Amino acid sequence: MTDQSHLPDPSLSDHVLAALDIVVLEWEEEAGEFRLQGAPPEWWGQRFGPAIRCSQDPSQxxxxxxxxxxxxxxxxxxxxxxxxxxxxxxxxDQQGGTMTLEARALSLGLRKLVLIERLGSDFENMRSIVQRARERMLAEDLTAKSHHKAETRLIGRLEASERTKDDALALLQQLGLAAMVLDEHGQIAFATDRTLEMLGIAAQEAIGQPWDQVLSFRKEDRRLVQHLLEGSSQTRSGGPLCLEGACSRWIELEIHRDLRHPVRRILILSDRTELHALRQALNEQASFHDLVGKSAAMLRVYQLVRDVAQVDTTVLIEGETGTGKELIARAIHSSSGRRNKPFLAANCAGLTDSILTSQLFGHKRGAFTGAIQDQQGLFEAAEGGTLFLDEIGDIPPQVQTALLRVLQEKEITRLGEAKPRTVNVRVVAATHHNLSEDVLRGSFRADLLYRIRIARVQLPPLRDRPEDIPLLAQSMLEKICAPTGKTVERLHPDTLRVLMSYSWPGNVRELKSAVEFAVISCKGNEICPADLPPEITGATMASSPSVFIPLSNQDEKTRLLTALSDANGNRTEAAKRLGISRATFYRRLVEFDIHAH
Amino acid sequence: MMQKKVCMLGGFAVGKTSLVRRFVTNVFSEHYQTTIGVTVEKKTVTVDHQDVMLMLWDLYGEDEFQHVRESYLRGSSGYILVIDGTRKATLDTARLLQQTVVRTVGPLPFVAIINKSDLRSEWEIDQPVIEQLREQGWPVFFGSAKLGQGVDELFAHLAAMLLSPAPPSRICP
Known part of the structure; x- marks a missing residue:
C-alpha cells in the first residue's frame, strides 16, 4: 500500500507559494524561457500583468x-x-506607486529557479533607519561645518587680534613707555620692557607677582598707590614717588582703569629721577636755611654766608630794613661750628646806656636801683655760641666802648663788678645804617667799625632781586595758609607782575605783610591783584631807594664808573643817576679807590 | 533602438536621484528620500541623429551602511560620478567608486558632475582640486539638479562618449 502523504501535492505547493507571497520562475531549457510556477501574488499582476513568460520581452x-x-x-x-x-x-506599479523587489537564483537538482519577493515592512523599517541615519549624518555634517566656519572665523579674529596685539606691543616697546597691567588680584599681568629695565628685573620676576612686591615704594608712597588703585575715577596720578633699591628712582604714576576689564588697572610709570634731582638742586639753590631766593645776588649771599661761617670772626650784616638780616645771622650760626651752642639776638635800638649795658654784660646785685640779684648778660648767656646785635649803629657811645673791649679782650665786666669775665662768643652785628657815614658824622666809633666789619655780608634790597618775588611770595603763601586752613593755592600771574613792579621799601617784611593782607582778602584759591593792599596796586616803581647798600664786587665799581661817565664827571649828577646821596657816592668812590678826575 | 546601461554612482545625498528625475521627468524635490537598492529609469537621447535609450541605474548612495553591489555594475556602458560640491568627502567617495568600477568591469566611459552649484558659496571643492581631476582625465561638469543647470549637457556628453567609435584611453585612467 502506497503512503499517500509522501506523494507530491501540486495544490500544496501552490498554497505554500501563495502563503510565502513570492513569485517562482523556472527556466525551461528547451523553450529557452522562464515559466511562472504556481499562482503569482497579486502584486506581480499589478506590475507585470497576467503574462507568465517573462523572457519573451524582458525590457517590457x-x-x-x-x-x-x-x-x-x-x-x-x-x-x-x-x-x-x-x-x-x-x-x-500600474497604480503609480512603487514596490521594492528582490530576486534570488538557485537550482534544485536539475531545476533552475528564480524566486522574486516583494520586500515588505522589514525592508521599509530598514529603509527608515538608513534614512534617519543619513539625515542625522547630514545634519551633523552641517553642524560640523557650521562649527568649522565659526572656528575659522574665530581663529581669523584671534589671529587678527594677535596681530593687533603684537603691533600694539611693538609700538609700546618702541615708544619706550614704562607700563604694566594689574589683574583683578593686583598682580602684574603684563609689563613692558622699559618697565622691567626701569625696575632692573626680568619678566619672570615681575609677571604674576603682587605689585607691591615688585614696586618697592616707601611705606607712605605704597599707601598712596594703594589708595589710587582703589579709586573709582577713570584716571588717577600721583608722584613723584620713590622706588627704593640699589639705584633709587623717582617716578610719577598714572593709573588708568582698563576699559575692557574694570577691575584691572593700567599703570604708566614715568621716570622723573633726573627731573627730581634737578628740581632738588634748584630747590637747594632757591633757599638757604630760612632764606628764600635764587637770584644771582642771593646766591652770592648764600656763598658768602658759607664762607663766613667757616671762620670765627665778627661779621657785619648790612641791609635795608626788612631784608632778613637776622635770618642771615642765624644762617651763619647754623652753618658754623657754634651751631650746637646758643644763638641769642639783641636789638640795640632805643635802649638807654644802662639798660643795654646790663642786658649785654649783666650786673651785680645792687649795681643800680632794682638790681635785686646778680644777673648774667647776653654775652655770658651766649657762651660758646653767637650773639646777634641788631641795629648796632644805634648803640650809645659808652656801650660802643664796652663792646669794643669785649671784641678785643674777649672779656666782659658785669655792671657793678670790677673783675672781668672771659667769654667765648661770636658777635654778628647788623645795621641798616651806613656806618662809614656814621663814623664821619662822629656817631660811631671808627675802631669799633673796623672791629665788627672784619667780615661783611650785604643784603640786597628786594627791588634789586624782583625775580625772587614769586618764590618768596609762594613760600610765604604756603606758610601763611598752613595755620589758617585757608586753601589759597597760588598767586595769579597778574598779581605777581604787580608785586614785581613795586619798589618794596619795606623789603621782604613788607612783602610778607602784603601777602598776609591778600590771603585775608582772597575769596578763591588764587590771589588776584585786587586782593593786594592798595598802596601796592596803586604805587609805581620807586625811582630810588633811600639807603644805598652797595654790592661789593667789580660790578659795583663798574656801576659807579658808568654813572660818572654818563654824568660827564659830575659827581652830584652821577649820585642822582644812581639814586643815592652825594655823601654816599663820595664814600663809595673812596672805598673803590676811584678818582673822579 | 540602441540601449545603454548607465550607472549613477556617488556618495549618499549627493543628488543622483535628483539628477535622474530632473533629466527624465524635469522634476525636483527638496525632500531627501534615500535610495535603497536601485531604481532604473529610461530616457532616449539623440546623438548625431541617432537615438539611444539610456537605461539609468540610480544606485543607492555609497556610505558605511551600503556598499555598491558589483552585480549592479555589470553590463554597464558608462557611468556618472556625482559629487556634492558642499561636501568634500563625497569627492573621495567618487574616487573610490571610480576605482571599484575599473576593478569590477574595467575602464568605461564616465563623466563627473559636481552638483549643487546653486550653493556655490558653500562649496568645499575649490578650483585647484577640479583642475587636478581634469588633469587625471576626469570630464568634470558643474550642475544643479535643483535649478536644472548642466543636467542635459551632462547626459548628452556621456551619451556621445558611449557612441564614440574609439573610446579615448584617457577616459578611464
Missing part, C-alpha cells in the same frame, strides 16, 4: 530583471546550493 517586464536574468546562468553553473540575490530594486 523590467530592465533590472532582464539584466539580472541575463546573467543568471552563471549562478546556476555554480552547482546545487548556489544562491545569488539580485539585491533590492524598485519598480513602479
Amino acid at each position: 517586464c523590467s530592465p533590472f530583471l532582464q539584466d539580472y536574468l541575463t546573467g543568471i546562468h552563471r549562478v546556476w553553473q555554480g552547482g546545487p546550493g548556489t544562491i545569488e540575490k539580485s539585491g533590492p530594486w524598485t519598480e513602479s
Whole structure:
C-alpha cells in the first residue's frame, strides 16, 4: 500500500507559494524561457500583468530583471546550493506607486529557479533607519561645518587680534613707555620692557607677582598707590614717588582703569629721577636755611654766608630794613661750628646806656636801683655760641666802648663788678645804617667799625632781586595758609607782575605783610591783584631807594664808573643817576679807590 | 533602438536621484528620500541623429551602511560620478567608486558632475582640486539638479562618449 502523504501535492505547493507571497520562475531549457510556477501574488499582476513568460520581452517586464536574468546562468553553473540575490530594486506599479523587489537564483537538482519577493515592512523599517541615519549624518555634517566656519572665523579674529596685539606691543616697546597691567588680584599681568629695565628685573620676576612686591615704594608712597588703585575715577596720578633699591628712582604714576576689564588697572610709570634731582638742586639753590631766593645776588649771599661761617670772626650784616638780616645771622650760626651752642639776638635800638649795658654784660646785685640779684648778660648767656646785635649803629657811645673791649679782650665786666669775665662768643652785628657815614658824622666809633666789619655780608634790597618775588611770595603763601586752613593755592600771574613792579621799601617784611593782607582778602584759591593792599596796586616803581647798600664786587665799581661817565664827571649828577646821596657816592668812590678826575 | 546601461554612482545625498528625475521627468524635490537598492529609469537621447535609450541605474548612495553591489555594475556602458560640491568627502567617495568600477568591469566611459552649484558659496571643492581631476582625465561638469543647470549637457556628453567609435584611453585612467 502506497503512503499517500509522501506523494507530491501540486495544490500544496501552490498554497505554500501563495502563503510565502513570492513569485517562482523556472527556466525551461528547451523553450529557452522562464515559466511562472504556481499562482503569482497579486502584486506581480499589478506590475507585470497576467503574462507568465517573462523572457519573451524582458525590457517590457523590467530592465533590472532582464539584466539580472541575463546573467543568471552563471549562478546556476555554480552547482546545487548556489544562491545569488539580485539585491533590492524598485519598480513602479500600474497604480503609480512603487514596490521594492528582490530576486534570488538557485537550482534544485536539475531545476533552475528564480524566486522574486516583494520586500515588505522589514525592508521599509530598514529603509527608515538608513534614512534617519543619513539625515542625522547630514545634519551633523552641517553642524560640523557650521562649527568649522565659526572656528575659522574665530581663529581669523584671534589671529587678527594677535596681530593687533603684537603691533600694539611693538609700538609700546618702541615708544619706550614704562607700563604694566594689574589683574583683578593686583598682580602684574603684563609689563613692558622699559618697565622691567626701569625696575632692573626680568619678566619672570615681575609677571604674576603682587605689585607691591615688585614696586618697592616707601611705606607712605605704597599707601598712596594703594589708595589710587582703589579709586573709582577713570584716571588717577600721583608722584613723584620713590622706588627704593640699589639705584633709587623717582617716578610719577598714572593709573588708568582698563576699559575692557574694570577691575584691572593700567599703570604708566614715568621716570622723573633726573627731573627730581634737578628740581632738588634748584630747590637747594632757591633757599638757604630760612632764606628764600635764587637770584644771582642771593646766591652770592648764600656763598658768602658759607664762607663766613667757616671762620670765627665778627661779621657785619648790612641791609635795608626788612631784608632778613637776622635770618642771615642765624644762617651763619647754623652753618658754623657754634651751631650746637646758643644763638641769642639783641636789638640795640632805643635802649638807654644802662639798660643795654646790663642786658649785654649783666650786673651785680645792687649795681643800680632794682638790681635785686646778680644777673648774667647776653654775652655770658651766649657762651660758646653767637650773639646777634641788631641795629648796632644805634648803640650809645659808652656801650660802643664796652663792646669794643669785649671784641678785643674777649672779656666782659658785669655792671657793678670790677673783675672781668672771659667769654667765648661770636658777635654778628647788623645795621641798616651806613656806618662809614656814621663814623664821619662822629656817631660811631671808627675802631669799633673796623672791629665788627672784619667780615661783611650785604643784603640786597628786594627791588634789586624782583625775580625772587614769586618764590618768596609762594613760600610765604604756603606758610601763611598752613595755620589758617585757608586753601589759597597760588598767586595769579597778574598779581605777581604787580608785586614785581613795586619798589618794596619795606623789603621782604613788607612783602610778607602784603601777602598776609591778600590771603585775608582772597575769596578763591588764587590771589588776584585786587586782593593786594592798595598802596601796592596803586604805587609805581620807586625811582630810588633811600639807603644805598652797595654790592661789593667789580660790578659795583663798574656801576659807579658808568654813572660818572654818563654824568660827564659830575659827581652830584652821577649820585642822582644812581639814586643815592652825594655823601654816599663820595664814600663809595673812596672805598673803590676811584678818582673822579 | 540602441540601449545603454548607465550607472549613477556617488556618495549618499549627493543628488543622483535628483539628477535622474530632473533629466527624465524635469522634476525636483527638496525632500531627501534615500535610495535603497536601485531604481532604473529610461530616457532616449539623440546623438548625431541617432537615438539611444539610456537605461539609468540610480544606485543607492555609497556610505558605511551600503556598499555598491558589483552585480549592479555589470553590463554597464558608462557611468556618472556625482559629487556634492558642499561636501568634500563625497569627492573621495567618487574616487573610490571610480576605482571599484575599473576593478569590477574595467575602464568605461564616465563623466563627473559636481552638483549643487546653486550653493556655490558653500562649496568645499575649490578650483585647484577640479583642475587636478581634469588633469587625471576626469570630464568634470558643474550642475544643479535643483535649478536644472548642466543636467542635459551632462547626459548628452556621456551619451556621445558611449557612441564614440574609439573610446579615448584617457577616459578611464
